[in-house]
Amino acid sequence: MSAALGIVAIAATLLVIEPLFCLIVLVAYIPVWFATRRAGRLSYRQTVEQTERARMQAYLFEILTSRQPAQELRAFGSAAFLAKRHDAIYGGLLDELRTVLLKRQRIALVGEVLTALLSAGAIVLLVWFVTSGRMSLSTAGSAAGAMILLGGRLHGIAGSSAGLYENSLYLEDYVNFVAAAPRLAAARPKQPVRGAPRAL
Numbered sequence: 001m002s003a004a005l006g007i008v009a010i011a012a013t014l015l016v017i018e019p020l021f022c023l024i025v026l027v028a029y030i031p032v033w034f035a036t037r038r039a040g041r042l043s044y045r046q047t048v049e050q051t052e053r054a055r056m057q058a059y060l061f062e063i064l065t066s067r068q069p070a071q072e073l074r075a076f077g078s079a080a081f082l083a084k085r086h087d088a089i090y091g092g093l094l095d096e097l098r099t100v101l102l103k104r105q106r107i108a109l110v111g112e113v114l115t116a117l118l119s120a121g122a123i124v125l126l127v128w129f130v131t132s133g134r135m136s137l138s139t140a141g142s143a144a145g146a147m148i149l150l151g152g153r154l155h156g157i158a159g160s161s162a163g164l165y166e167n168s169l170y171l172e173d174y175v176n177f178v179a180a181a182p183r184l185a186a187a188r189p190k191q192p193v194r195g196a197p198r199a200l
Contacts, residue, residue, distance in 0.1 A: 007157065010150040017143045018135065021122060025147050028118035029154040035111025036162030039104040044169040046100040053089055060086040122147060 014022035060082055063069045073079040126143060129135040135143070 007150065007153045010146050010153065014143065014146045014150065017139060017146065018129070021126065021143055021147060022150075024118065024122040024125070025150050025154070028115050028122065029151065029158060031111040031114035031118075032155065032158045033161070035107045036158050037165050038107050040162045040166035041169065042100055042103055042107075044166055046096060048173075050093055050096055053093055057086060057089045057093060060089070119147075119151060 011022050011026070014025065063073070064079065064082055064086060073082070123144070126135075126140055126147075130137055130140045
């Protein structure tokens with residue numbers, strides 16, 4: 001709440017000084033906002049797609065490192081096979097994670113570059129206002145300070161909203177899963193399957 005109030009106060013100050021600067025600063029952080037949302041969706045998709053492999057890797061790791069299955073592993077000579085299988089799955093998970101991280105870095109870089117270019121354009125415009133006599137030097141200094149403060153606050157808001165957006169995707173999955181329970185229960189056959197074995 002305090003961050004939002006700070007943004008509103010700084011934006012109001014810029015509106016009083018020069019509305020165009022406020023608009024440019026707000027527009028400059030749209031690429032960062034889109035980049036953080038895109039990066040969050042990439043991480044979410046990677047987690048969902050690799051859920052089965054991650055569970056299999058965790059299961060194999062538990063079997064290979066627990067004391068209880070050790071006798072069966074020695075008896076059947078399957079430790080080497082399971083270890084090789086575990087390493088292959090774990091290596092695949094690492095490769096996929098490395099790919100997603102590289103994509104996130106590229107997306108973040110593009111967003112930051114676009115934001116930097118738009119912010120630099122605002123500074124150039126501010127200098128032109130001063131040199132052309134449309135704005136005094138003291139007013140320009142106040143505008144520059146307000147632009148820097150507003151940019152920092154907007155950057156922090158963009159980072160926080162990215163985490164909220166990514167978490168909302170998992171929450172949406174959970175809500176859809178819970179909502180599907182009555183439909184699945186209604187679709188379950190009421191009569192026993194013909195030919196099914198009877199309970200003893």
